[in-house]
Amino acid sequence: MQFISIISIPVTDQQVAKAFYIKFGFELMIENPFQGESKWIQLSLPGAQTSVTLVNWFPDLKPGSIQGFVIKCDDLDATIAELQAKGITVGNADKTPWGRFATVKDPDGNSWSLHGK
Structure with a gap:
């Protein structure tokens, strides 16, 4: 093992969360259709190995x-x-x-x- 690659952050509204995280200092890496209405939105801090995804598809992971x-x-x-x-x-x-x-x-x-x- 080398490092934690992606951390899922549970959110209600992916676009609102994306705007916040970009304002916070994260950079958008990927935004693509994923499941149904959801998107795969992946962001990271500049130069970081670990990134985050803004998720709304894990029922047990509450915003x-x-x-x-x-x-x-x-x-x-x-x-x-x-x-x-x-x-x-x-x-x-x-x-x-x-x-x-x-x-x-x-x-x-x-x-x-x-x-x-």
């Missing part, structure tokens, strides 16, 4: 159920300011013994933790 994924940032304060300037709500940066963290939620409530200095 808003993803929590705890961590995105490393070089400068947490600069990242927070950049996201807020784009209109994205970011939680307060909490200091822990293992670094500073701030939370961002997508339109469905899936939660991402930003980690940095």
Whole structure:
């Protein structure tokens, strides 16, 4: 094994979620018809090996159920300011013994933790 390739993010509206993730800093890799009305929408952060797909076809994977994924940032304060300037709500940066963290939620409530200095 080498690395996690794709993580499925459960969403209600794939197009709304895609717009959010692009605004958040992800880049669109693929968007193609998939199952019925659904599309295969795959995005990644620039230079990352791991990507995400915005899914609505897994009945047991509920929109808003993803929590705890961590995105490393070089400068947490600069990242927070950049996201807020784009209109994205970011939680307060909490200091822990293992670094500073701030939370961002997508339109469905899936939660991402930003980690940095």
